[in-house]
Amino acid sequence: MKRNFNNLGFTLIELMVVIVILGILAGLIVPRIMGRPEEAKRAKAIIQIESLETTLKLYKLDNGSYPSTEQGLQALVEPPEVGNLPRNWREGGYLEKGKIPKDPWKNEYIYLCPGTQGDYDIISYGADGEPGGEGKNKDITSWDVE
Numbered sequence: 001m002k003r004n005f006n007n008l009g010f011t012l013i014e015l016m017v018v019i020v021i022l023g024i025l026a027g028l029i030v031p032r033i034m035g036r037p038e039e040a041k042r043a044k045a046i047i048q049i050e051s052l053e054t055t056l057k058l059y060k061l062d063n064g065s066y067p068s069t070e071q072g073l074q075a076l077v078e079p080p081e082v083g084n085l086p087r088n089w090r091e092g093g094y095l096e097k098g099k100i101p102k103d104p105w106k107n108e109y110i111y112l113c114p115g116t117q118g119d120y121d122i123i124s125y126g127a128d129g130e131p132g133g134e135g136k137n138k139d140i141t142s143w144d145v146e
Contacts, residue, residue, distance in 0.1 A: 042126075046145050056076070062090055066113045110125070126139055
């Protein structure tokens with residue numbers, strides 16, 4: 001009985017084709033995966049802004065108005081001592097952790113009241129920490145969050 005040894009493995013050409021296909025897939029997928037951390041930071045900033053908006057609405061329900069720009073978001077953590085003092089500031093503050101979160105790039109959120117786009121504006125200047133920008137440096141604003 002004679003065996004045919006020609007069908008027992010892969011040829012060099014078959015192995016090269018598989019390696020080329022894997023290289024092409026890696027070239028397409030790796031850049032997309034590498035861009036995900038920035039997308040995650042932008043999503044986190046949007047969630048934080050939405051959370052701050054909800055907290056500001058609770059503050060307004062208790063006190064009749066939003067904190068002024070001068071009082072800032074710090075009014076959600078401790079009673080303001082300047083400007084229009086709140087009537088019914090909630091004991092313990094309005095944020096569970098007792099501190100104002102920083103944006104995902106470790107910068108403070110910008111708070112303006114009255115805002116240029118509504119009752120108040122909350123802004124993260126993105127990765128570069130500067131106003132304006134494109135891509136990962138684009139500002140994230142409360143009026144664009146939906």
